Amino acid sequence: MEGIPQQEIAELLGISHATVRTQYHRAKKKILTLLQKETV
Numbered sequence: 001m002e003g004i005p006q007q008e009i010a011e012l013l014g015i016s017h018a019t020v021r022t023q024y025h026r027a028k029k030k031i032l033t034l035l036q037k038e039t040v
Contacts, residue, residue: 006024010017 006020007017010020013020
């Protein structure tokens, strides 16, 4: 997120802060899952 607050991202995208937070956590989980599969 390069130091940009989630609230500011929400305003820039025209979505709620909760949506930004949810999408961030989903993306983080997906990246971690993919990295774990590559190390197996």
